[in-house]
Amino acid sequence: MKALVTGAAGFIGSNLVDHLLAEGHNVVGVDNFSTGQAHFLDRAMLHTRFSMQRGDILDKAWLLSRMRDIELVFHFAANADVRFGADHPTKDFEQNAQGTANVLEAMRICGVPSIVFASTGSVYGEASIIPAPEDHPFPIQTSLYAASKLSAEGQIQAYAETFGIRAHIFRFVSILGERYTHGHVLDFYRQLTEHPESLRVLGNGKQRKSYLYVHDCVRAIFVALERAKDKVNIFNLGTDEYCEVNDSIGWICAELGVSPHIQYSGGDRGWIGDNPLIFLDCSRIRALGWKPELSIRQAVVRTVHYLRENIHRIERNDHLSCVPS
Amino acid sequence: MKALVTGAAGFIGSNLVDHLLAEGHNVVGVDNFSTGQAHFLDRAMLHTRFSMQRGDILDKAWLLSRMRDIELVFHFAANADVRFGADHPTKDFEQNAQGTANVLEAMRICGVPSIVFASTGSVYGEASIIPAPEDHPFPIQTSLYAASKLSAEGQIQAYAETFGIRAHIFRFVSILGERYTHGHVLDFYRQLTEHPESLRVLGNGKQRKSYLYVHDCVRAIFVALERAKDKVNIFNLGTDEYCEVNDSIGWICAELGVSPHIQYSGGDRGWIGDNPLIFLDCSRIRALGWKPELSIRQAVVRTVHYLRENIHRIERNDHLSCVPS
Numbered sequence: 001m002k003a004l005v006t007g008a009a010g011f012i013g014s015n016l017v018d019h020l021l022a023e024g025h026n027v028v029g030v031d032n033f034s035t036g037q038a039h040f041l042d043r044a045m046l047h048t049r050f051s052m053q054r055g056d057i058l059d060k061a062w063l064l065s066r067m068r069d070i071e072l073v074f075h076f077a078a079n080a081d082v083r084f085g086a087d088h089p090t091k092d093f094e095q096n097a098q099g100t101a102n103v104l105e106a107m108r109i110c111g112v113p114s115i116v117f118a119s120t121g122s123v124y125g126e127a128s129i130i131p132a133p134e135d136h137p138f139p140i141q142t143s144l145y146a147a148s149k150l151s152a153e154g155q156i157q158a159y160a161e162t163f164g165i166r167a168h169i170f171r172f173v174s175i176l177g178e179r180y181t182h183g184h185v186l187d188f189y190r191q192l193t194e195h196p197e198s199l200r201v202l203g204n205g206k207q208r209k210s211y212l213y214v215h216d217c218v219r220a221i222f223v224a225l226e227r228a229k230d231k232v233n234i235f236n237l238g239t240d241e242y243c244e245v246n247d248s249i250g251w252i253c254a255e256l257g258v259s260p261h262i263q264y265s266g267g268d269r270g271w272i273g274d275n276p277l278i279f280l281d282c283s284r285i286r287a288l289g290w291k292p293e294l295s296i297r298q299a300v301v302r303t304v305h306y307l308r309e310n311i312h313r314i315e316r317n318d319h320l321s322c323v324p325s
Numbered sequence: 326m327k328a329l330v331t332g333a334a335g336f337i338g339s340n341l342v343d344h345l346l347a348e349g350h351n352v353v354g355v356d357n358f359s360t361g362q363a364h365f366l367d368r369a370m371l372h373t374r375f376s377m378q379r380g381d382i383l384d385k386a387w388l389l390s391r392m393r394d395i396e397l398v399f400h401f402a403a404n405a406d407v408r409f410g411a412d413h414p415t416k417d418f419e420q421n422a423q424g425t426a427n428v429l430e431a432m433r434i435c436g437v438p439s440i441v442f443a444s445t446g447s448v449y450g451e452a453s454i455i456p457a458p459e460d461h462p463f464p465i466q467t468s469l470y471a472a473s474k475l476s477a478e479g480q481i482q483a484y485a486e487t488f489g490i491r492a493h494i495f496r497f498v499s500i501l502g503e504r505y506t507h508g509h510v511l512d513f514y515r516q517l518t519e520h521p522e523s524l525r526v527l528g529n530g531k532q533r534k535s536y537l538y539v540h541d542c543v544r545a546i547f548v549a550l551e552r553a554k555d556k557v558n559i560f561n562l563g564t565d566e567y568c569e570v571n572d573s574i575g576w577i578c579a580e581l582g583v584s585p586h587i588q589y590s591g592g593d594r595g596w597i598g599d600n601p602l603i604f605l606d607c608s609r610i611r612a613l614g615w616k617p618e619l620s621i622r623q624a625v626v627r628t629v630h631y632l633r634e635n636i637h638r639i640e641r642n643d644h645l646s647c648v649p650s
Contacts, residue, residue, distance in 0.1 A: 093422075097426075098423070105414060141479040141480075141482040143487070155476070158468055158471065162597055272487055
C-alpha cells in the first residue's frame with residue numbers, strides 16, 4: 001500500500017510513519033514543520049520506501065501534486081494547541097477545517113479511496129454521558145479546536161456519502177509517549193526540573209482526564225482499518241480509566257524524586273473551555289479485539305522517561321503552560 | 326436595536342428584514358445577490374431605518390466595516406443548494422463554513438454580543454430517532470450542505486464559550502411561503518404550467534418531508550430571542566407533521582387544476598444524500614409558547630399562490646430540477 005501521512009513529522013504522525021514502514025508499506029510524508037520535528041523522522045529516513053516533503057496542506061496545488069497514486073491518507077496535520085485557541089481565533093478553523101477541506105478535495109480529484117482522520121474526544125464538549133460513547137447526544141462545542149475537528153469530521157462524512165470514499169475517524173483522548181512535545185507532562189517536567197520545590201497548577205488539580213499511550217493508539221488505528229469496513233467508521237480511542245491531575249502530578253514527582261509545594265490557581269477549569277472531565281467509552285474499538293497495553297500511569301511514566309532523554313531536543317513553547325491537557 | 330442581516334435579499338432573510346422593520350428596529354442588510362433578489366427588499370427600502378449594501382461575507386475587510394455598532398447579527402447568507410453539492414464540492418464549505426468564520430471574527434473584533442443562525446434539520450443526517458430532537462444521538466453527515474452548516478454551528482458554539490457571545494441556532498425544515506425561490510414546489514409548478522399532462526419526480530414519491538411557513542419561522546425566531554436566554558440556544562423549527570412528496574403533488578395539482586401522469590425515477594432517494602424522512606421534534610420551541618399557524622398543506626397552497634403571482638420575477642435555475650427539497 002502507498003499511504004500519505006499529513007503531519008508526518010508530528011508526535012502521532014511520526015509514530016504512525018514508523019509503524020507503516022515496519023509493516024512494509026510505502027509512505028509519503030508531508031509536514032509544514034510548524035510544530036513537527038525533523039529528528040522524529042530520523043529512523044524513517046533510512047527506509048527507501050519513505051519519502052518526505054515539506055509543504056503546507058493549505059497550499060492546494062502543492063497538496064494535489066502529492067496525492068498521485070495514494071491509496072490511503074492518514075490526515076494527522078493539525079493545530080493541536082487546544083488551550084490557546086482564544087489567542088489566535090482563526091488558526092483552528094484555517095488549519096483544521098480548511099486544511100481538511102483541501103485534503104478531501106485533493107483526494108477526490110485524484111481518486112484516493114480512503115482516509116484515516118485524527119479527531120478528538122473534545123468534540124463531546126462537556127459530555128452529558130460519562131464515559132462518552134460515539135453516539136453521545138449531539139454535543140455543544142466548547143473550544144475552537146474541537147469545533148474545527150467537528151467541522152473536519154462532518155466534511156469527511158459528507159465526502160464519504162457523496163463521493164464514495166471510506167473514512168475511519170478516531171476521537172482521541174490526549175496521547176502520551178515517545179515524541180510527546182506538548183501538554184501537562186512536559187509542562188510539569190519543565191517546572192520541576194527547573195525549580196523542584198514548587199509546582200504551579202491551573203485549576204484545582206481535580207480535573208479528570210484520560211490519556212492513551214501512542215503505540216496503543218497507533219495499534220488501534222490499524223485494528224480498526226483491518227476490521228471495520230463501513231463507509232464511515234467512528235471510534236473513540238482511550239483507556240477504560242481516567243486520572244485526576246493530582247494523580248498525574250504524584251506519578252511525575254515520584255519519577256523525578258521531588259516533593260514540590262503545589263500552588264493551585266483554583267476553580268474546576270484550567271482555562272476557558274477546559275473540560276473538567278474527559279472520559280470516553282471505548283467499548284466499540286475494544287469489541288474489535290484491541291486493548292491498550294499501558295495504563296495511564298504507565299504512559300505518564302514512559303513519557304517522563306522520554307522527556308528525560310530528549311528534553312534538550314524539544315523546543316520551548318512561547319507560552320508558559322502549567323495546565324493539564 | 327440595530328441588527329445586521331446577512332443574506333438580507335434572500336427568501337427568509339428578506340422576510341426577517343420586513344419583520345425587524347415592522348417591530349421598529351434599525352436594520353443593516355447585506356447580500357452578494359448571488360441568489361438574493363433586489364425586489365424582495367422593495368418594501369424594506371421605503372424605511373429610513375433600513376440600509377442595504379451589496380457585498381460578500383467572504384470579503385473580511387468589507388464585512389468588518391459593516392459591523393460597527395451592531396447589537397445582533399442574523400446570519401442567513403448561505404449557499405442553500407442542498408441537492409447539487411456534488412457539482413461544486415467546495416462551495417458549501419466556502420460560503421457556509423468559511424462565511425460563518427468570517428462573520429464570527431468580525432463580530433468578535435467589533436464586540437457584537439449576539440448572533441442568530443439559520444442552520445438546518447439536515448444536520449441530523451439520516452436520523453435514528455424520528456422525530457429528531459435537538460439532542461439526537463451524534464449524527465453522521467450525509468451532505469456537503471449539512472456538513473457546512475454543522476461546521477458553522479460548532480464555530481458559533483465555540484465563540485459563545487470562548488468569547489462570551491450569545492447564540493440562537495435554528496435547525497429549519499424546508500421553508501415555504503412568500504419569496505420562495507427554489508425547491509420542489511417551484512420545480513413542480515414550472516413543470517405543470519409548461520406541460521400539465523406529465524410530471525417527473527425523482528425517487529418514488531414516498532419520501533417524507535417536513536415544511537414550515539416562512540412567517541411562522543420568523544415568528545419562532547423572535548419568540549426564542551425573547552424567551553431563551555442561555556449562552557447557546559438551539560431549536561428545531563418545523564411543524565408537528567410531515568407529508569409524502571405524493572401528498573404535496575396532490576395539493577399542487579388540485580390548486581392548479583391539473584391531473585398529470587406522474588413518472589417516478591424510482592428508489593427511496595431523489596439524489597445522493599437525499600434524506601427519505603425529515604421530521605423534527607419541535608417540542609422545545611413549542612414549550613416557549615410558539616406554534617405554527619399554517620399546516621404543511623396550507624403552506625404549500627400559499628406557496629403556489631405566491632408563485633402564480635410572481636413566477637415571471639423568479640429566475641430560472643440552470644438545473645432542471647424535479648425533486649423535492
